[in-house]
Amino acid sequence: MKKFVTIRDVANAAGVSINTVSRALNDKPDVNEETKEKVLKVARELGYVRDATALSLRYGLTRVIGVIFEDSSNPFFSEVFKGIEMKAREHNFNVILMNTEKDYDIEEDAIKTMISRRVDGLIITPTQERFEDIESLANLNIPTIILGVHFKELKLPEVHTDDVTGGFLATDYLIKKGRKRIVLLNGLSYKSVAQMRFEGYVNALRDNGIKYLDELVYEIPEGVESAYNKTKELLLSGLRFDGMFCFNDIFAIGAIEALKEFGKRIPEDVSVVGYDDISYAKYISPSLTTVAIDKILEGQTAFELLLESVKSKAKMTAKEIVLDVKLIERKSA
Amino acid sequence: MKKFVTIRDVANAAGVSINTVSRALNDKPDVNEETKEKVLKVARELGYVRDATALSLRYGLTRVIGVIFEDSSNPFFSEVFKGIEMKAREHNFNVILMNTEKDYDIEEDAIKTMISRRVDGLIITPTQERFEDIESLANLNIPTIILGVHFKELKLPEVHTDDVTGGFLATDYLIKKGRKRIVLLNGLSYKSVAQMRFEGYVNALRDNGIKYLDELVYEIPEGVESAYNKTKELLLSGLRFDGMFCFNDIFAIGAIEALKEFGKRIPEDVSVVGYDDISYAKYISPSLTTVAIDKILEGQTAFELLLESVKSKAKMTAKEIVLDVKLIERKSA
DNA sequence: AACAGTACCGGTAACGTTACCAATCACAAT
DNA sequence: ATTGTGATTGGTAACGTTACCGGTACTGTT
Numbered sequence: 034m035k036k037f038v039t040i041r042d043v044a045n046a047a048g049v050s051i052n053t054v055s056r057a058l059n060d061k062p063d064v065n066e067e068t069k070e071k072v073l074k075v076a077r078e079l080g081y082v083r084d085a086t087a088l089s090l091r092y093g094l095t096r097v098i099g100v101i102f103e104d105s106s107n108p109f110f111s112e113v114f115k116g117i118e119m120k121a122r123e124h125n126f127n128v129i130l131m132n133t134e135k136d137y138d139i140e141e142d143a144i145k146t147m148i149s150r151r152v153d154g155l156i157i158t159p160t161q162e163r164f165e166d167i168e169s170l171a172n173l174n175i176p177t178i179i180l181g182v183h184f185k186e187l188k189l190p191e192v193h194t195d196d197v198t199g200g201f202l203a204t205d206y207l208i209k210k211g212r213k214r215i216v217l218l219n220g221l222s223y224k225s226v227a228q229m230r231f232e233g234y235v236n237a238l239r240d241n242g243i244k245y246l247d248e249l250v251y252e253i254p255e256g257v258e259s260a261y262n263k264t265k266e267l268l269l270s271g272l273r274f275d276g277m278f279c280f281n282d283i284f285a286i287g288a289i290e291a292l293k294e295f296g297k298r299i300p301e302d303v304s305v306v307g308y309d310d311i312s313y314a315k316y317i318s319p320s321l322t323t324v325a326i327d328k329i330l331e332g333q334t335a336f337e338l339l340l341e342s343v344k345s346k347a348k349m350t351a352k353e354i355v356l357d358v359k360l361i362e363r364k365s366a
Numbered sequence: 367m368k369k370f371v372t373i374r375d376v377a378n379a380a381g382v383s384i385n386t387v388s389r390a391l392n393d394k395p396d397v398n399e400e401t402k403e404k405v406l407k408v409a410r411e412l413g414y415v416r417d418a419t420a421l422s423l424r425y426g427l428t429r430v431i432g433v434i435f436e437d438s439s440n441p442f443f444s445e446v447f448k449g450i451e452m453k454a455r456e457h458n459f460n461v462i463l464m465n466t467e468k469d470y471d472i473e474e475d476a477i478k479t480m481i482s483r484r485v486d487g488l489i490i491t492p493t494q495e496r497f498e499d500i501e502s503l504a505n506l507n508i509p510t511i512i513l514g515v516h517f518k519e520l521k522l523p524e525v526h527t528d529d530v531t532g533g534f535l536a537t538d539y540l541i542k543k544g545r546k547r548i549v550l551l552n553g554l555s556y557k558s559v560a561q562m563r564f565e566g567y568v569n570a571l572r573d574n575g576i577k578y579l580d581e582l583v584y585e586i587p588e589g590v591e592s593a594y595n596k597t598k599e600l601l602l603s604g605l606r607f608d609g610m611f612c613f614n615d616i617f618a619i620g621a622i623e624a625l626k627e628f629g630k631r632i633p634e635d636v637s638v639v640g641y642d643d644i645s646y647a648k649y650i651s652p653s654l655t656t657v658a659i660d661k662i663l664e665g666q667t668a669f670e671l672l673l674e675s676v677k678s679k680a681k682m683t684a685k686e687i688v689l690d691v692k693l694i695e696r697k698s699a
Numbered sequence: 700a701a702c703a704g705t706a707c708c709g710g711t712a713a714c715g716t717t718a719c720c721a722a723t724c725a726c727a728a729t
Numbered sequence: 730a731t732t733g734t735g736a737t738t739g740g741t742a743a744c745g746t747t748a749c750c751g752g753t754a755c756t757g758t759t
Contacts, residue, residue, distance in 0.1 A: 039714095039715060040715065049738080052717080052718095053737085053739075056717090064737070068738090082481045084423075084714095084716070085482045085483045087423055087715035088715085089744090090419050090715080090746090091743080092717090093744070105447060106445045111438060111439045115437070115439040122465075127462050127483065128463060129462055130451065130461060130463050131461075132451055132455075149417070149418045151370070172413075173413075286646070313619070313646040313650070316619045316622075316623060317646070318650065318652075370745095373746065382708075382709090385708070385709055385748095386709075388746070398706080398708090401707080417745050419745080420745035420746045421745085423714045425746090
């Protein structure tokens with residue numbers, strides 16, 4: 034039923050061999066100008082479209098890259114993806130996108146699928162729980178970029194943001210605004226990103242001569258609810274604090290929700306700084322002071338680095354591209 | 367350099383023919399149990415992974431579907447995509463995602479690419495400017511689902527939400543809250559979605575005996591800024607209004623921003639209702655009353671309808687699946 | 700001993716494409 | 730007339746896989 038026009042159909046219709054059609058179509062030499070025009074005309078009339086699956090088999094190259102995210106509906110990832118897709122299109126690549134839902138087994142499966150699809154390269158944000166699946170990619174020498182995460186254990190190219198500086202900027206800013214007891218609402222500590230932001234937090238305290246207190250640092254799982262609940266718990270416990278540095282804007286939104294519920298004024302009673310600068314950060318109330326990262330750029334950079342790796346015949350090596358971050362001052366701190 | 371283990375490598379290593387390997391791998395009969403186990407063992411040791419590109423060529427089926435959106439970073443689309451990807455994975459399909467950036471030429475190009483990739487099916491949200499490109503899909507009889515849009519001109523399966531009812535619910539709610547002069551901040555009218563919401567708006571006014579006024583209805587392009595600017599313009603012009611029904615939550619966010627800037631209290635001075643219930647709708651201030659649609663479900667439904675079309679050998683026919691909407695009451699109205 | 704039936708295995712073609720080589724032809728140079 | 734040269738064309742194999750068919754060897758039945 035679904036039936037496509039092949040090079041053979043064109044050849045028959047034009048009364049030449051498939052070789053001549055191929056040459057005409059690919060603008061190769063060794064084909065008479067008249068013949069060529071005739072072939073192109075026939076091809077157009079018949080609605081011929083080159084079969085990419087055949088080319089993939091022929092050349093062992095698919096011009097497809099795989100992207101594996103935790104959750105592509107997360108506004109952070111969806112913007113990064115946009116950057117990737119943009120650059121990919123520019124270079125005539127297509128992108129297969131898969132979600133892991135933060136599940137290692139699904140991640141492993143997704144990687145197998147990508148290998149089976151013979152993608153020319155892969156951009157992945159690993160769950161960081163385990164990493165044998167990613168090692169298998171390295172062994173097969175499938176060009177791979179680790180995105181948004183620093184992976185000590187693997188010698189692979191990485192693109193991520195300067196989160197130590199990000200953590201520093203946020204904390205330092207809060208301190209400069211006179212805050213002394215700053216809660217860090219961090220992500221789970223097995224994540225390198227959480228570790229880096231923590232490091233920035235500690236650095237800022239040290240540089241400003243403020244004592245680090247364990248009772249102000251919390252690690253919570255992803256999600257608005259999670260941050261909302263933890264903040265509520267802290268408020269109920271009677272913990273004193275006048276500043277909050279949140280692992281991401283989603284956490285900040287949850288925290289602000291809870292703070293408001295307890296009648297805390299923001300930023301007067303508690304100043305809040307987020308991270309990521311998701312597009313809604315400026316529209317929540319109060320508008321969110323946050324550490325901005327250029328997500329589109331991060332995606333574009335990842336693709337370009339991947340392309341480099343795809344083109345080069347060399348073995349992959351560790352390479353770290355660290356993107357700048359900057360603090361966006363708004364009303365919440 | 368990038369070199370995969372083929373069925374032939376496995377055959378050599380196991381000392382059998384490629385046919386036997388194929389049978390063993392595919393759990394086909396006519397292969398001795400011992401041989402089979404040996405083959406499977408060798409395949410495992412060698413790290414054999416089936417080459418999907420070869421299968422695609424062999425069977426003329428790729429188990430890949432294409433998704434073409436205006437902008438996958440839009441939270442509406444990114445959630446719909448999640449629903450699609452979820453169901454696709456369940457059925458061992460993969461998804462290629464492309465963005466058109468609302469440009470007809472890019473859309474046309476994306477469709478060509480998808481045809482060239484020999485996708486088994488396509489889910490698309492057309493720009494609605496023109497539609498010859500989509501007709502070409504219909505002619506090739508590539509299973510296609512139109513998503514989120516009603517396309518009078520084409521006889522293709524569609525999945526969208528009940529936007530006439532949505533428009534009615536929003537407007538009726540504002541009226542019931544005592545609002546008399548309700549601005550409709552609509553999307554551009556060539557879009558079927560905008561037409562439908564407009565229809566709902568008009569119906570609600572009529573049913574409540576309120577006169578329709580042209581001076582309260584505006585059509586603006588996408589984007590927060592767009593809504594922010596138009597609202598500011600209306601306020602500066604001195605137009606009186608006590609309610610706003612916004613085409614989507616993004617518009618509502620922009621409108622609220624402008625209203626606040628002019629010292630309008632929400633909902634006391636102006637009540638605002640949005641559309642889509644994007645995940646941040648509840649966290650902006652005041653939390654947004656909006657018409658909710660189940661975006662994940664919309665994606666899942668689209669995939670399932672597509673799958674039906676892929677499996678059936680019949681020609682595609684018009685078929686409309688209309689999903690329910692509901693009003694979510696929060697603080698902005 | 701002869702035959703049929705069955706279990707197992709391998710050879711080949713095909714999917715659509717292009718690279719490589721060989722063939723043909725016209726024409727010019729010897 | 731012969732040879733060489735260049736322009737143009739076609740034949741074939743190969744990418745990895747599986748369907749189809751044909752073969753071999755063993756079993757059991759007569």
